[in-house]
Amino acid sequence: MLEIALTIGGLLLSVLTYFAGVRHGKRYREEDRAAASEHDADHRIDRVVQRYALRVRINQTGALHGLLVAGVKNLRSSDEIRLARERATAQTGNDPLRQYSLDGVDLKEFVDACDFDNVSIRNERELLARYGKRPDA
DSSP states (O other): OHHHHHHHHHHHHHHHHHHHHHHHHHHHHHHHHHHHHHHHHHHHHHHHHHHHHHHHHTTSOOHHHHHHHHTGGGOOSHHHHHHHHHHHHHHHSSOTTTTBOOTTOOHHHHHHHOOBOSSOBTTHHHHHHHHBOOTTO
């Protein structure tokens, strides 16, 4: 009788250990995914900033157009665009979005509204009319 109880107890302990390991593994996978996502975002931002800084250094383009050509539309959120803007400003000494008043504006929405080609921003007048600096600024 004791042997049967020990066998059942051992089996029960094995099952509980298995499920505890599964839970533990799921938590680690979620943490790994979050870290990988953050790492990928950092690389996307860095690529845009490096392309932008290169274009500014060789006087090929600057400001918003430079960010657009550098691939800022490929960034996935307003936070990523804000970080790219901050890093670009730190590297070049000029805020690429200085001519726009973007406080409280969804930067992803703003960037997605931009229509550009390799030469210029096609809808710059509309952007300035909507997001241009306020007279009191």
